[in-house]
Amino acid sequence: QQQVKQSPQSLIVQKGGISIINCAYENTAFDYFPWYQQFPGKGPALLIAIRPDVSEKKEGRFTISFNKSAKQFSLHIMDSQPGDSATYFCAASWYKLTFGKGTLLTVNP
Amino acid sequence: DSGVTQTPKHLITATGQRVTLRCSPRSGDLSVYWYQQSLDQGLQFLIQYYNGEERAKGNILERFSAQQFPDLHSELNLSSLELGDSALYFCASSVGQAFDEKLFFGSGTQLSVL
Numbered sequence: 001q002q003q004v005k006q007s008p009q010s011l012i013v014q015k016g017g018i019s020i021i022n023c024a025y026e027n028t029a030f031d032y033f034p035w036y037q038q039f040p041g042k043g044p045a046l047l048i049a050i051r052p053d054v055s056e057k058k059e060g061r062f063t064i065s066f067n068k069s070a071k072q073f074s075l076h077i078m079d080s081q082p083g084d085s086a087t088y089f090c091a092a093s094w095y096k097l098t099f100g101k102g103t104l105l106t107v108n109p
Numbered sequence: 110d111s112g113v114t115q116t117p118k119h120l121i122t123a124t125g126q127r128v129t130l131r132c133s134p135r136s137g138d139l140s141v142y143w144y145q146q147s148l149d150q151g152l153q154f155l156i157q158y159y160n161g162e163e164r165a166k167g168n169i170l171e172r173f174s175a176q177q178f179p180d181l182h183s184e185l186n187l188s189s190l191e192l193g194d195s196a197l198y199f200c201a202s203s204v205g206q207a208f209d210e211k212l213f214f215g216s217g218t219q220l221s222v223l
Contacts, residue, residue: 031208031209032208032209034211036212041216042214042216043111043113043199043201043214043215043216043217044152044199044212044214045111045213045214046211046212049209049211051209089151089152093208093209094208095165095208096154096157096165096167096208097142097154097208097212098154099144099151099152099153099154100151101150101151102151102152
C-alpha cells in the first residue's frame, strides 16, 4: 500500500524554468510534510517542510503548496538551475516518515 | 557532510549469508533510523531506535534485526540473504523521537547479494 503517491517519476526542465513535483496522500493522520533532496552517491537531505495548518511555505527558490482538503502537496522550484538536478522525495509523517517513490529532476543548461 | 557515518560503503555477499551494517549517528542525536532504498520500492522505513530502545517498526523482515548500543551507534543485521535483499541501506539520525524530526542521512551501504 503506497501511502504517499508522487508524480512525475522524472522531469526535464530548462535552466530558468519552473519545476513542479506533486504528491498525494490518503492518511489524514499525517501531520508533517517534508521534501528531501538526494544527489547521486549521497543520502537524502531535508530541503523544506510544511505543517497542514499552513497553505504555502517559501524558502528561497523552493516553495511548498499544501491543499489539505484535496490531500495534495507540491514542490515548486523557481528559476531552476543545473545544480538542482537531483532526485526529490516528498514524505509524510505522523509517527514515522513515509516517503514517495521520488522524482528525478534534470535541469538542462 | 551530514555527520552520520555508515560502514561499509559497499558489501558484496552470497545468498544465504549474514551481514552487519554499522551506523554512527551525529554527535548528540539520540534517534537512529534504518531505511532500505530500491528502484521499485523507493525508500522504505525499516526501524527506529531512540536512546537504545526500539521506537517504531516498519516493513522490516523477520530475517533482519537491529539494535542501538549504549554509545548510540546502531547495527542492522541481515541474515539468510536473498537476491531481493540487494539494495541501498541508509541510516539516519535525529535529535529526538518526535514525528517531525529533521532526519540526517548517511551516504548508505550498497549491498549486493549474488
